Amino acid sequence: MKCRKCGEKASVHMRQHKLALCKEHYLEWVPEQTERFIKKYQMFTPAEKILVAVSGGKDSLGLWDILIRLGYQADGLYLGLGIDGGINYSHESQSLTEKFAAQHDLKLHIVDIEKEYGQPIPVLAEISHRGHGKPCAVCGLTKRHEMNRIARDLGYAVLATGHNLDDEAAVLFGNTLNWSSEYLLRQGPALPLADGLARKVKPLCRFYEREMTAYCVARGIEYIYEECPFAEGSQSIYYKELLNQLETTRPGAKLTFYLRFLEARKSGELFIEKDIERAHLHPCEKCGQPTSAPGMCSFCRTMEKVSSVPAS
Numbered sequence: 576m577k578c579r580k581c582g583e584k585a586s587v588h589m590r591q592h593k594l595a596l597c598k599e600h601y602l603e604w605v606p607e608q609t610e611r612f613i614k615k616y617q618m619f620t621p622a623e624k625i626l627v628a629v630s631g632g633k634d635s636l637g638l639w640d641i642l643i644r645l646g647y648q649a650d651g652l653y654l655g656l657g658i659d660g661g662i663n664y665s666h667e668s669q670s671l672t673e674k675f676a677a678q679h680d681l682k683l684h685i686v687d688i689e690k691e692y693g694q695p696i697p698v699l700a701e702i703s704h705r706g707h708g709k710p711c712a713v714c715g716l717t718k719r720h721e722m723n724r725i726a727r728d729l730g731y732a733v734l735a736t737g738h739n740l741d742d743e744a745a746v747l748f749g750n751t752l753n754w755s756s757e758y759l760l761r762q763g764p765a766l767p768l769a770d771g772l773a774r775k776v777k778p779l780c781r782f783y784e785r786e787m788t789a790y791c792v793a794r795g796i797e798y799i800y801e802e803c804p805f806a807e808g809s810q811s812i813y814y815k816e817l818l819n820q821l822e823t824t825r826p827g828a829k830l831t832f833y834l835r836f837l838e839a840r841k842s843g844e845l846f847i848e849k850d851i852e853r854a855h856l857h858p859c860e861k862c863g864q865p866t867s868a869p870g871m872c873s874f875c876r877t878m879e880k881v882s883s884v885p886a887s
């Protein structure tokens with residue numbers, strides 16, 4: 576297989592695009608595509624300050640690298656979750672994130688959940704009795720809340736995460752299986768600014784996970800290979816496996832699934848855009864972020880439960 580641009584030996588072959596590229600041209604293609612998505616979905620402009628949520632994994636470190644190469648003003652945010660799982664997961668991912676920031680002379684904000692809320696994520700999950708014995712629900716809730724709080728407090732115009740196509744297609748698959756229309760209406764590459772919520776964008780939402788791996792390897796970015804130790808056996812991993820089986824026999828199926836959904840929603844074929852949900856939101860009594868629950872938001876309610884139980 577030869578590179579379409581220069582005819583040299585190709586090192587990355589993207590069956591879904593019928594495109595093969597050598598390392599050098601692949602490293603040009605990825606940022607070019609990202610720039611195209613940023614403009615297409617009106618994510619942000621070079622004048623705006625971006626906060627990139629970096630976990631130390633290939634997607635978010637790759638994203639930070641691409642945004643900097645494209646000349647955007649992007650600072651990082653790392654959330655210390657306090658997850659060990661026998662592999663020193665949080666510690667390792669934090670070191671790799673700090674190393675990347677230092678190598679490129681970038682600004683990185685580090686927020687440690689245990690310092691902020693008294694306990695690491697697994698303990699917060701245990702004492703709040705949320706999530707059926709797994710910390711993932713409390714972890715997801717906390718990450719969303721903290722990313723939003725910090726973006727808002729530090730005055731960033733927009734918050735960027737490293738979600739890739741495999742992530743987005745798996746979420747879409749789950750939401751479609753349940754016909755969760757509220758979630759389907761909210762899923763997309765760019766969520767507009769709402770009262771109390773930062774604008775959220777996913778510039779990598781059209782890249783396959785393997786494309787991000789190839790990018791990081793070609794760029795020599797050191798990232799954490801392990802997934803979160805609690806992710807094993809999760810529903811989202813199961814959906815990703817199913818979609819990968821589909822992709823093997825029908826290259827491009829994942830991308831089509833996601834892109835056709837975006838198109839259908841935009842043209843109003845799928846749902847009549849209703850604003851009921853946003854209309855029902857009001858500021859949480861404690862933190863001020865929007866919530867549909869009466870009184871406090873679910874994050875603050877969880878933390879309230881945690882602080883009323885003495886740590887063992």
Ligand code: AMP
Nearest residue numbers: 628629630634635652653654736737738
């Ligand atoms: P996940 O929910 O683990 O699939 O991660 C999705 C995205 O959330 C990543 O690409 C990051 O942008 C962000 N993220 C996940 N974990 C962290 C973390 N500990 N600190 C900062 N951002 C994170």
Ligand code: FES
Nearest residue numbers: 710711714803805
């Ligand atoms: Fe949060 Fe795994 S439980 S990253």
Ligand code: ZN
Nearest residue numbers: 578581597600
């Ligand atoms: Zn080439």
Ligand code: ZN
Nearest residue numbers: 859862872875
């Ligand atoms: Zn709250």
